[in-house]
Amino acid sequence: MIKRLFASLMLMAIMPMTAQGDFTNQLYAGYEDFKEPTLDKRRIKHQQLQPLITSYRSNPKFEVQQVGESIEGRDLHLISIGSGDIDVFLWSQMHGNEPTATQAIFDILRFLDAEALQSEKEEILSRLKLHFLPMLNPDGAEVYERRNALGIDINRDALRLQSPEGRALKRLRDSLEADFGFNLHDQSTYYNAELTDKPATISYLATAYNYEKDINDIRANAMKVIVYMNNIIQKYAPGQVGRYSDDFEPRAFGDNIAKWGTSLILIESGGYANDLEKQEIRKLNYVSILSALHTIANGDYKNIPVEDYEKIPRNDRKLFDLKIENATYELLGKDYILDLGIHRQEIDNDGHEDFYNKGVIVDQGDLSTYYGYETFDASGYEIVAPKVYPEKSRVNTGQDWEKSKDFLKMGYAYYRYDFLPSAPYVEEPRNLVSESFNKSKFKLQPGVNATFFLRKEGEITHAVINGFLLDLSKPINGQNFGNALIYR
Structure with missing residues (x-):
């Protein structure tokens, strides 16, 4: 009798929870x-x-x-x-x-x-x-x-x-x-x-x-x-x-x-x-x-x-959009091991109806207690400074992303143009710059734009363009890429 009563009480307790679960x-x-x-x-x-x-x-x-x-x-x-x-x-x-x-x-x-x-x-x-x-x-x-x-x-x-x-x-x-x-x-x-x-x-x-x-x-x-x-x-x-x-x-x-x-x-x-x-x-x-x-x-x-x-x-509050772990960074002739934490900041367009991203390094050093929505273990990889493509180009809105990959593998992340689009960003994986653009010396530090390359065994295998990581052994189209920037 006591067992039946206990079972009945348990059933009565479970039934509302089950009904609520069904509703949810x-x-x-x-x-x-x-x-x-x-x-x-x-x-x-x-x-x-x-x-x-x-x-x-x-x-x-x-x-x-x-x-x-x-x-x-x-x-x-x-x-x-x-x-x-x-x-x-x-x-x-x-x-x-x-x-x-x-x-x-x-x-x-x-x-x-x-x-x-x-x-x-x-x-x-x-x-x-x-x-x-x-x-x-x-x-x-x-x-x-x-x-x-x-x-x-x-x-x-x-x-x-x-x-x-x-x-x-x-x-x-x-x-x-x-x-x-x-x-x-x-x-x-x-x-x-x-x-x-x-x-x-x-x-x-x-x-x-x-x-x-x-x-x-x-x-x-x-x-x-x-x-x-x-x-x-x-x-x-x-x-x-x-x-x-x-x-x-x-x-x-x-x-x-x-x-x-x-x-x-x-x-x-x-x-x-x-x-x-x-x-x-x-x-x-x-x-x-x-x-x-x-x-x-x-x-x-x-x-x-x-x-x-x-x-x-x-x-x-220990998340980054992109975390790169254990990368080798050369400074003044010495190698250092760094983690990089990158945020893709949202910048509103005019009218505040849409946005583009500005990838920024927000922290670097030992970030072992932090996490990333996307994490890449760069053990054995060197950080390589990005280069400006030596020839002027024309804007081509139909740019073949796979052709862009060939230039990325050579370490080119910036391209000079006679005429730049009016927007502050471009959807292709390359930063556009004006003829007068003077690229400063590359140095990793919090607050700078996250654009650089990763090299392993003498070959550039990955690009970080405006905070977005691209695997150059795979098709670019379809990877998680938002936008690059235009510098005037």
Whole structure:
């Protein structure tokens, strides 16, 4: 009898977890049906959201209201749905260059408006009332910058409230008195899960509300939901979750909103290999946030031990786009062994709708405690200075990349032209320079452009052009190459 009772209790405990797992798996498998197709690039503008907001305003399932304006006069909108007693407030892009969750919000809205998974959706919407503020800093988004038009960080304006965007956020928090809040951000792609080579694709934080980092019921609830979300992400990006520092920041909205009585969950979208536009991370936001809303609605999160929050690895910042290990570098007649850490910095084009890369050496020396999205062991390889091709060339947009490889094998990385394209970059694996270009003496040091060659047994086998590594024994076309630069 006791054994049967124990078995029954165990089955009752497992059933909600199984049902929740099925829901999550269906969300992940069916994501493309709900992905908002008009938002397919990270650099989202305020005007792109207006047709979507208008469509939800005319949809009787949703309530849409203007809740403020930015400094430059762009509208801030709140989109609400649901009839439950538990209020959940989600806001994104208080930093203009952090749009991943903005895209995910519109994916979630499409899901909530669709016919799929009706029982789970009914459970969410009958018990919760959801409030979405998709873009808090539209002026920053316009120029893809962190700060607003006043030049301040809105997330450090919770006390002084000088920005109209910050005042709108405070009014909403006070009027909604939300039980849960989701503060949605992007973080640098160079964060990793501590002591691993895994990028911190998603990082979480249950914000502290005082310097002592005390844990009351409000903060504990946020921690429990975060543990639940971490378990979801582990299915699809194992080992790629970090825990953001919980040092108390008295000026920050997240910390103050937790102090004001809302269980605050901060989500940071970081990096994921070969996902420049963060579309896989957007999908993970969609799945994990909807799963979190489901567990808040059914209350299962309450059974999660709060101690499990501390088991999530801390965020660290020890990733490079490209790490070259154990390369031989000759300086003043002596050979040295160096590791090189290279970042491919994103430089916005005019209009802030796209970007190109500038490859920069950011560190060198013993980098054995660092990691790379791409790592090359250069043991036995010499670093070779790049050369300027001795003859002037004509711009040929139909350049054969395989012909470029022949010149790369001879150590030529720079080519003089009579006329240079107006763009600051070129998609071919060669840097273009003007007739008057005077190449400085080659020296490896942090801050310089990462362009050089690797030679083994007297033969150049690899090229690093603007921070992109090319294996010259393989076809160039199809390798991971972004762009070279134009020097005038």
